[in-house]
Amino acid sequence: MKILVPVKRVIDYNVKPRVKADGSGIDLQNVKMSMNPFDEIAVEEAIRIKEAGKAEEIIAVSVGPAKAQETLRTALAMGADRAILVEVEDGVDVEPLAVAKILKAIADEESPGIVMLGKQSISDDSNQTGQMLAALMGRPQGTFANTVEVEADSVTVKREIDGGLETVKLTLPAIVTTDLRLNEPRYASLPNIMKAKKKPLDTKTPADFGVDIAPRLTTTNVSEPPVRQAGEKVADVDALVAKLKAMGVA
Amino acid sequence: MKTLVWVEHDNSELKDATLSVVTAAAKLGEVHLLVAGSGCSGVADQAAKIAGVGKVHLADDAAYEHALAENVAPLIADLMGHHDAVLFPATTTGKNIAPRVAALLDVMQISDILSVEGGKVFTRPIYAGNAIATVESSDAKLVITVRGTAFDKAEPAGGSAAVEAVSGPGDAGLSSFVGSEIAESERPELTSAKIIVSGGRALKDAETFEQFITPLADKLGAGIGASRAAVDAGYVPNDYQVGQTGKIVAPEVYIAIGISGAIQHLAGMKDSKTIIAINKDEDAPIFQVADIGLVADLYKAVPELTEKL
Ligand SMILES: Cc1cc2nc3c(=O)[nH]c(=O)nc-3n(C[C@H](O)[C@H](O)[C@H](O)COP(=O)(O)OP(=O)(O)OC[C@H]3O[C@@H](n4cnc5c(N)ncnc54)[C@H](O)[C@@H]3O)c2cc1C
Ligand SMILES: Cc1cc2nc3c(=O)[nH]c(=O)nc-3n(C[C@H](O)[C@H](O)[C@H](O)COP(=O)(O)OP(=O)(O)OC[C@H]3O[C@@H](n4cnc5c(N)ncnc54)[C@H](O)[C@@H]3O)c2cc1C
Numbered sequence: 001m002k003i004l005v006p007v008k009r010v011i012d013y014n015v016k017p018r019v020k021a022d023g024s025g026i027d028l029q030n031v032k033m034s035m036n037p038f039d040e041i042a043v044e045e046a047i048r049i050k051e052a053g054k055a056e057e058i059i060a061v062s063v064g065p066a067k068a069q070e071t072l073r074t075a076l077a078m079g080a081d082r083a084i085l086v087e088v089e090d091g092v093d094v095e096p097l098a099v100a101k102i103l104k105a106i107a108d109e110e111s112p113g114i115v116m117l118g119k120q121s122i123s124d125d126s127n128q129t130g131q132m133l134a135a136l137m138g139r140p141q142g143t144f145a146n147t148v149e150v151e152a153d154s155v156t157v158k159r160e161i162d163g164g165l166e167t168v169k170l171t172l173p174a175i176v177t178t179d180l181r182l183n184e185p186r187y188a189s190l191p192n193i194m195k196a197k198k199k200p201l202d203t204k205t206p207a208d209f210g211v212d213i214a215p216r217l218t219t220t221n222v223s224e225p226p227v228r229q230a231g232e233k234v235a236d237v238d239a240l241v242a243k244l245k246a247m248g249v250a
Numbered sequence: 251m252k253t254l255v256w257v258e259h260d261n262s263e264l265k266d267a268t269l270s271v272v273t274a275a276a277k278l279g280e281v282h283l284l285v286a287g288s289g290c291s292g293v294a295d296q297a298a299k300i301a302g303v304g305k306v307h308l309a310d311d312a313a314y315e316h317a318l319a320e321n322v323a324p325l326i327a328d329l330m331g332h333h334d335a336v337l338f339p340a341t342t343t344g345k346n347i348a349p350r351v352a353a354l355l356d357v358m359q360i361s362d363i364l365s366v367e368g369g370k371v372f373t374r375p376i377y378a379g380n381a382i383a384t385v386e387s388s389d390a391k392l393v394i395t396v397r398g399t400a401f402d403k404a405e406p407a408g409g410s411a412a413v414e415a416v417s418g419p420g421d422a423g424l425s426s427f428v429g430s431e432i433a434e435s436e437r438p439e440l441t442s443a444k445i446i447v448s449g450g451r452a453l454k455d456a457e458t459f460e461q462f463i464t465p466l467a468d469k470l471g472a473g474i475g476a477s478r479a480a481v482d483a484g485y486v487p488n489d490y491q492v493g494q495t496g497k498i499v500a501p502e503v504y505i506a507i508g509i510s511g512a513i514q515h516l517a518g519m520k521d522s523k524t525i526i527a528i529n530k531d532e533d534a535p536i537f538q539v540a541d542i543g544l545v546a547d548l549y550k551a552v553p554e555l556t557e558k559l
Contacts, residue, residue, distance in 0.1 A: 016513060017377040026381055038495075096349070097358045120495065122378065122514075126361045131319065131349035140320050140424035143346045146488065156428065160488045161342040162441075162497070167428040168318065180478065180495060181488060216358035221384040225375070228520055231541035233532075237554045240526070240544050247524065249445065249470065249503055250559040 001113035038118025044185040076196035077188030100132035105209035130177035140170035251279030267339035269403035288315035301405035313421035323350035325418025335392035357389035378517035399500035443473030451479035452508025493518035511536030
């Protein structure tokens with residue numbers, strides 16, 4: 001079985017995003033970029049499935065600018081076997097629907113048993129791509145995975161839902177999206193980072209797959225949310241109690 | 251515009267999350283509801299009473315009992331032949347199903363809207379709420395998820411819509427429900443609680459969390475939340491997590507105890523009316539958003555607070 005792992009290059013989660021003064025978007029100039037944290041979890045899970053002898057090959061895919069190669073090299077250094085970059089011009093945003101169409105085309109060629117994605121990217125927070133891909137492929141989806149167990153022709157996914165946890169069983173091929181507690185991703189070791197430089201990385205374009213990436217949504221403005229002002233510090237618990245009472249809370 | 255709203259329920263009770271979505275849908279046009287489930291006609295009756303609702307579609311079929319996306323998405327896609335927009339609450343159920351419907355319809359979903367600015371123009375948070383984007387759709391049909399805290403709840407009573415049975419393709423044969431672990435609790439649900447007491451990594455372990463946070467929450471009749479760090483460390487279950495990748499809450503009062511205030515946490519609670527922080531580090535970022543801050547060791551301050559309330 002092959003596992004396809006789409007990985008996205010996003011602003012590093014430690015960086016506080018700044019809105020551009022002209023309202024056209026987020027300033028990504030000279031900002032540290034990293035692999036979307038949920039995608040690191042997806043790569044890790046794929047590697048664990050392979051290490052357990054249940055998969056033979058892991059293919060990492062990214063749709064993004066040339067620099068997304070770095071993200072793919074990270075996936076290769078962690079343990080993916082080969083990578084595909086679907087390159088778009090720097091600054092071009094590809095919406096989840098178009099990403100899902102590209103992934104569908106790649107899945108048609110590669111026939112993976114599982115496509116393992118992040119549940120959401122921390123940039124656009126869309127939380128859509130995996131579910132869209134599942135619809136386009138006509139295959140089942142196990143979103144927000146907390147535990148994944150691969151069997152011969154099915155995968156059992158325990159999902160993090162609002163009230164707690166839910167378990168579903170999906171026939172393969174299936175789409176899985178990762179939640180935070182699925183695993184703790186490994187760090188790539190230096191020798192593996194060196195080895196990753198020699199692993200195959202193919203470059204394609206959306207046109208190679210016949211996918212139109214023209215956006216359906218137009219962002220007309222990006223603004224700062226209202227800023228909350230720091231309030232006051234109280235001296236002790238008695239003062240806090242007085243405040244709460246004044247608010248009618250106690 | 252004719253809109254369809256996904257009704258969130260557990261086959262017996264309609265969930266509050268539905269009511270804010272009805273308010274958002276009413277800004278677009280006529281509101282129809284979809285109750286999909288099994289043995290859920292009672293929910294349809296509750297749905298019909300929501301003020302401002304034109305019609306309730308009831309799809310009662312064993313295949314829809316657990317709202318498996320593989321089964322309900324085709325049903326909704328069919329109904330979209332007669333509707334211009336479908337709206338879901340941005341709950342885990344809504345987030346699971348909506349994109350599948352969008353892809354079946356070949357449209358781009360608009361996630362987590364904060365406001366309706368026009369027929370096809372909406373605002374939504376991006377980058378953990380550090381920016382608000384205004385987006386306009388060019389698609390013929392709209393698929394939307396709605397942030398509950400951004401819209402008032404529609405009145406659950408006063409309406410008298412007709413209930414109409416509909417049927418869909420049923421079981422897609424791709425997935426099955428195995429089981430669930432849902433904590434039964436008398437406590438208010440996080441997304442509708444008026445007061446939330448939230449604990450962070452500083453609480454050390456599950457027993458300590460329970461010992462210090464629970465009595466205060468009990469005293470206040472509050473819901474209990476947590477930071478990701480507290481959930482990851484196993485102090486509390488996953489559904490307690492507040493934040494960018496957990497639950498988005500906006501209670502009257504949010505009390506953050508031993509939580510540093512990482513941007514991912516703030517993304518989930520910074521629209522609370524009053525934020526109170528108790529932290530021993532006076533430079534903790536949480537104090538930058540707190541209306542009332544107390545610099546103190548929680549192990550002394552929290553029991554004292556609980557006692558004096
Ligand atoms: C103002 C603004 C500025 C933006 N600037 C940028 C920018 O500079 N760069 C940028 O990349 N996006 C940018 N975006 C986002 C972009 O427009 C798309 O909406 C976004 O790439 C897709 O949404 P998502 O990643 O949130 O999808 P989600 O559905 O949340 O992603 C879920 C998962 O799908 C997979 N996935 C998603 N996208 C890709 C991909 N491209 N390649 C491989 N796997 C993927 C990953 O596994 C990911 O974890 C911006 C958006 C706005 C509104
Ligand atoms: C992809 C991604 C998604 C994430 N999503 C979320 C999310 O949805 N929600 C979320 O919360 N986090 C999220 N995080 C994690 C976030 O970045 C922080 O790591 C987390 O919020 C920290 O939790 P904390 O404040 O409890 O712990 P810490 O940052 O360790 O803070 C503990 C605080 O307790 C204080 N303290 C210690 N002892 C005492 C004492 N005795 N009395 C009083 N105060 C004390 C300390 O001063 C400190 O400020 C996410 C991270 C990533 C990468």
